[in-house]
Every structure is written in structure tokens, then in C-alpha cells.
Amino acid sequence: MKGLFMKDFLILKNQSKTLLMIFAIGIAMSLTFEPASLIFYIGMLGCLLALGTISYDEADHGYAFLFSLPINRKSYVIEKYLFILGSTVVFLLMSLVICGIMTAMGVYDKQNLLEELPSMLLALLLIIIVVCDVTIPLRLKYGSEKSRIYLYLLSALCGVAGFVGSKLFPSFGAKFVSGIEQTPFALIIGIIVVFAIVSTFISVKICEKIIKEKQF
């Protein structure tokens, strides 16, 4: 698995121009936007860049050679999740460093940042987990091009479901938000962590099945 981590790290490192651009835009954003936008922007881009390593594996019939190396299919799936989630955490930490610098420079208000940060990070974690747990199986099953179409369809379906839901149950949104506000923060953290673990476990199992059945 060490070799797989090294491969993905080097693929990511070779996109140094993109990485520099992300941080340049991030720093520019930090001057005009709230910390939430900055953290979300850098965290999501980090996640998407790491997800992109799947496309590099797939390109030019790459899977065939990859699986001829001393790895097994299961360890490929596990490494992919660890690498993508790990990279996202690193990017999030970097965004926090930028936030810290901006706070020290007086651009951000320290008190506000400390109050908002936990819920902000928790929400972002939830979004990233959902994105990874849905996108990775789709990428492995259908490849980069087809999976993009399925993701658009899925997003559209979620949008339509949200719209129909809001028409059928107009007061649900307000009740949901007030319910969250009344729930102790520790319980919310617990629910999100359990959801993240269960969702990722299911997603990993689906991916293992997909990759086990794949023929190259």
C-alpha cells in the first residue's frame, strides 16, 4: 500500500501549478470573503484534486498495469479512501493556517472565527464524506466520463426531490433547522461521526465489490 500512497502523492505533487493557484485564490478570497467560504473552497478543491488521482489510474488502460504490481484489489480501494480523506484533511489544515494568519493580521475577527469554526468544520466534513462516498464508487464503476454524467443526474434528482419535498412539507425545513439548534452540539457531532463511519464503510464495501468484479 506504501507504493500506492507514493504514486498518488507524486501525481498530486506534479500538479503543483494547480495547487499554487488554489492557494493564491484562497489567500485572495480571504481578504474579501468570510472564513467559512475560504475553508470550504480549499477543503473541497483538495478533495476533488485527490479524487482526480482515480482518473490518472484509469487513463491509458492504467488499471491493468497497476493491478499487475504487488498489490491486491482490496488494498487499492482502502488506500484510495485513506488518501482522498487524508489529503482533504491536509488541505483543511492549510486553510486553517491561512485563517490563523488572517486573524493575526486582523483581517478576521478571532472571537467570531473560534465560535463558527467547529460547526463549519463539521458541516464541511459531512459534505466531503458524502461527496467521497458517492463519487468514488461511481468513478470506479463507470470511469471518469460516465460517472460525471451520473453525478449530474444524481444532483439534479436531489434538487428535484428537495423542491418537491419543500412543496409537500413546507414547514419541514424550518422545523429541521430549529431541531438542530435545540440539539446538544456533542450529540450532533456523535450523529455525524456515526453517519460518516457507516456511510464510508458501506461505500468501501461497494467499491471492493466493484473493483473485484472488474476485468481489465
Added chain:
Amino acid sequence: MLKVKELKKTYPGFELSCDLEVPAGRITGLIGQNGAGKSTLFKTILQLCYPDSGNIELFGKDLKEITEKDKQDIGVVLAESQFSSYITIEDVIKIMKCFYEAFDETDFRNKCAQFRLDTHKKIKELSTGMKAKLNVLLALSHKAKILLLDEPTVGLDVLARDDILAMIREYMAEDEERAALISSHISTDLETLCDDFYMIHDGKIILHEETDRLLSDYAIIKVSEEEYEKLDKKYLLKVKKEAFGYRCLSDQREFYMNNYPKLVIERSGIDELIELMLRGE
């Protein structure tokens, strides 16, 4: 070292059905046209695709029992598949060090220098010949016990092919226990390299022969229609009608040389053998 028994793999419009053995200390060639089933066989041995039935043994183990550690002893070149083209050879060295305990970095770097491979270049920036050399060097870089080389010389000019074949020959000479299965549709590549070879056509092995025997005992007999009528046909493997009469393939050159001294009897190269095996009757 490698045994393939009654292997069957079916795709729409194609069926691979073969038996094959690569003992230790031997270089076995796999010859066939494009689409004959060579790559499918390699991929099945490497578990990149699954057989419908049959059995494959590698290092004396069933393929399902092959571990990641066992895979360290396999050197692989696959036609049209390699490391991501967006990384440099320096990156590949770092990756190989992580994957293979026996990766010999110094030797690999020396060979790269010998073959003028710039290690700071990305793989996509290399020419076809350079990519092929890199792929073979990688397969030979970690003291693999068996080489599975699918079309290692495809798309190369004569000089580049010679370089690659020399590399393989040198590697095999270092340890007599090493084995290799090498495919090519360029038969002359294998004629000088392989101890024996299998000919595959439409997914089936149609011939297995020792290279020495092929070069000494196989013959092409060119005869007129009249001569053909008088010819003893019991040792003829294939016959093809030509403008001058018939071209016949036999694996008993001596017999025809002794009994028909006036006939045109030539040694058969692999190319002519393939042609007659596929087109003769």
C-alpha cells in the same frame, strides 16, 4: 514455474482455449497475430481478467493463492499499459522502491543512463522506443523469477528491438532458474531469443515446438503439381496452392532431403511456418 491447464475465457465473438507451460530456466515465446488472444492470456495469468474455467499454477501455487509477496517475483510488461504518463522516471523510481523489496535502484539508474533515458522527463515526453525500453527495464529491475512480457518490442525499429532483446537475454543469463513468457507478432524477435514457442490463433494453441527443432527439422518444400502427385504426403503438415504448384510444410526435413534430393527443400523460418500453418490446408 507457470502451468496453464485447459484454460477457457470467452468474450462475445471470441474464445480463448489453451494449455501452456513455462518451466524454470526457459524462455517461451507466444506467437500470434493481433487479436489472436495473446494479451488475454497474459491478463488472465496476471488475474486482470478471470477465466471461465481451467487452472493456472504459478510458482507451484494455484493463482488464487498468489500473494502480494509472490507478485514481487513477477516482472511484467503489458502492451499499451504502464505507469501514469504524467509522472517522471524519478517518480517511478520512488514508487518502485516502495513496491519492490528487491528493486535495484543503482542498476536501474545505470541502465537508464546506458539507454539515454532522461530520468527527469515525464513518461508522456518519451518516444515510443524510450517508453518500451523503460517498461522492459522496470520489469527487469527487481530480480523477478518470471518475466511476463506482452509485446515488449511493439512499434519499435530494428535497433531498438535488438537493444530490448539483448537486455532480456542478459537478464535471463544472470540466473538459470529464471523463466520468461514473451509474446510478439514479430516472429524474428523470438526466433533468436526463445527456447520454445507456442503459436496461438483465434484463441487456440495450434503449435508448440522447440525453436532448435523448428530451425533444424521443419522445411518448406516447393513442388510442381506433377511432383506433388508423386510426393509422400505422410509428413506434410500443411499444403498451400501456389502459382508454380504447391508449397508444403513438413517437420521431417531429413526424410524429404534423403528421398527427394532433386526437390527444392528450404529451412523454414517462423514467419513462413506461421503463414503456412494459418493459410495452408
